[in-house]
Amino acid sequence: MAEEEIYYEMLWDCTQCNTKGLLGDSHRHCPTCGAAQDPTERYFPKEGEEVEAKNHKFVGADWSCAYCSSPNSQAAAHCTNCGAGQDGTKPVALVADKATPEPLPSTMPTTAPKRSMGWLRWVFAALALVVIGIVFLFTSTKETTATVAQRTWAREIQIEQMGRVADSAWRDSVPGDAYGVSCSREQRSTKQVPDGQDCHTERVDKGDGTFVKRQECTTRYRDVPVYDDRCSYTVNRWRTVRSVKADTQNAMNPVWPTVSNLNANFPGGGVGSLGSEREGTRHESYVLTLGSGGKTWTCNVPENVWSKYQEGATTPLKVRLTGGADCSSLK
Numbered sequence: 514m515a516e517e518e519i520y521y522e523m524l525w526d527c528t529q530c531n532t533k534g535l536l537g538d539s540h541r542h543c544p545t546c547g548a549a550q551d552p553t554e555r556y557f558p559k560e561g562e563e564v565e566a567k568n569h570k571f572v573g574a575d576w577s578c579a580y581c582s583s584p585n586s587q588a589a590a591h592c593t594n595c596g597a598g599q600d601g602t603k604p605v606a607l608v609a610d611k612a613t614p615e616p617l618p619s620t621m622p623t624t625a626p627k628r629s630m631g632w633l634r635w636v637f638a639a640l641a642l643v644v645i646g647i648v649f650l651f652t653s654t655k656e657t658t659a660t661v662a663q664r665t666w667a668r669e670i671q672i673e674q675m676g677r678v679a680d681s682a683w684r685d686s687v688p689g690d691a692y693g694v695s696c697s698r699e700q701r702s703t704k705q706v707p708d709g710q711d712c713h714t715e716r717v718d719k720g721d722g723t724f725v726k727r728q729e730c731t732t733r734y735r736d737v738p739v740y741d742d743r744c745s746y747t748v749n750r751w752r753t754v755r756s757v758k759a760d761t762q763n764a765m766n767p768v769w770p771t772v773s774n775l776n777a778n779f780p781g782g783g784v785g786s787l788g789s790e791r792e793g794t795r796h797e798s799y800v801l802t803l804g805s806g807g808k809t810w811t812c813n814v815p816e817n818v819w820s821k822y823q824e825g826a827t828t829p830l831k832v833r834l835t836g837g838a839d840c841s842s843l844k
Contacts, residue, residue, distance in 0.1 A: 520566040520723040521716075523608070525554040534558075537722030538566045541584070541593065549594040550722075552577060552584040552605040557716055557724065566723045574604040574720025586721065607718040654831040654839050659803035659810065661822045666767045666800070667760040671793035672775070673751040675786065684742040691746035701741040708735040753793055767797070767816065801843070803830060812840035 523537030529548035537555050542548065552575060558564070573587030579602050583594035591598055682688075684696060712730040719725060759770035775790040799819035801812045810830070822828060822843075831842035 518725045518727075520569040520571065520719070520725055521563040522558075522566050523555045523718065523722050523724055524558050525550055525552075525556070528554060536564060536566075538569060539722075541722075549581065549583040551582065555608050555718070555722065557608065557610055557718075569723055571719055571721060571723070574607070575722065576602045577605045578602065584722070605720055607720050609718070610716045654833050654842075656829055656831050656842075657805050658827050659805040659830040659838075661801055661824050661826045661828065662804045662809070663802040664800070664819065664822065664824055665761045665802075666798065666816075666819065667758065668767060668769050668795070668797045669756050669758045670770060670772055670795050671753045672755045672757065672772070672790055673793040674754040674776070674790045675749055675751055675788065676754075677747050677787070678750045678752065679745070679747055681743060681745045684744055687744050687746055688748050691744075691748045694744050694746040696742040696744040698740050699743040700738045701743075702739045703736040704739050705734040706737050707732050709733050749787060751791070751793070754790075767799070769795070803828070803838070805830070808836070810838035810840075812838060812843060814840060814843055818843055 520538075522539060525535050525537055525540075526533045527535060527543040527546065527548055528551055530543060530546040532543055532545045535543060535550070537550070541550050543550070575584035575586060576589075576599055577584060578592040578595060578597055580597045581592065581595040583592055584605050585592050585594075585599070589599070683701060687694060709732075710730040711733050712728055715727050715729050716724050717727055757770040757772055759768055763770075772792055775792075776788055797816070799814055799816050801814055801819060801822055803810050803812065810832070828843065831839040833839060
């Protein structure tokens with residue numbers, strides 16, 4: 514069964530006679546001068562000075578009279594101050610406790626933000642122009658006629674050998690073909706577990722001249738280490754041990770280097786046994802060096818583009834304003 518809430522009196526200050534600390538529920542009119550309560554003047558009492566609203570029954574937030582602005586109980590059909598009806602009226606605005614951030618003082622010049630925003634707009638505009646200028650500088654090109662000064666190529670074949678590789682991993686990631694496995698307990702990660710609650714009391718304006726206290730709690734967590742088996746092991750894997758290369762010094766036209774003396778069938782086992790070798794990844798590059806007006810550019814291009822150009826040939830070439838060549842313009 515939910516615990517019954519206790520209602521406490523909001524306070525308000527009379528703006529007519531300056532009487533302070535009037536009770537929001539009990540004093541609907543100022544006991545000194547008779548002025549109607551102004552709901553916008555309600556505020557929370559200091560901590561420890563709360564006054565309980567005896568026998569209070571909450572029926573809803575007050576409605577503010579559209580004619581005299583007096584607060585009236587939700588149960589009242591007409592304003593107790595001027596007699597106007599409730600139709601079309603709105604509930605009074607609720608008051609936030611002082612624990613919430615307060616707005617900046619009203620005396621702060623309202624023109625300052627506008628000046629700041631105007632200054633920022635100029636900064637952003639200047640930055641935008643700089644960015645546009647940089648983009649233009651690096652993307653805009655002009656066409657020139659360049660001469661092919663040099664053609665070079667290079668091809669390489671990696672040679673892999675099956676060998677023992679030492680490695681480590683968590684137990685659930687150890688390869689199935691690993692051997693010589695040795696494991697020990699280590700911290701793998703952390704996890705958060707509940708560790709009590711952080712609670713504070715919030716005072717909530719009910720909008721009828723009273724407020725209630727509510728306990729708001731959030732779960733507090735702490736980090737707990739998570740342990741697992743960390744394993745060292747050995748596994749047989751292909752790995753690059755050397756490479757064979759061919760380049761322009763070997764032939765005018767590109768050829769793949771000859772691969773020989775592979776230990777394909779190493780003594781004591783077949784292909785894939787320890788010490789056996791195989792061809793691995795292949796790499797190739799084709800470079801054109803071009804010149805014009807004392808300037809030189811180097812372009813890495815596909816083989817089909819490279820083969821179209823001979824030394825001494827001329828070709829249109831797009832050059833960026835920064836001086837670099839747009840090698841994609843070579844077709």
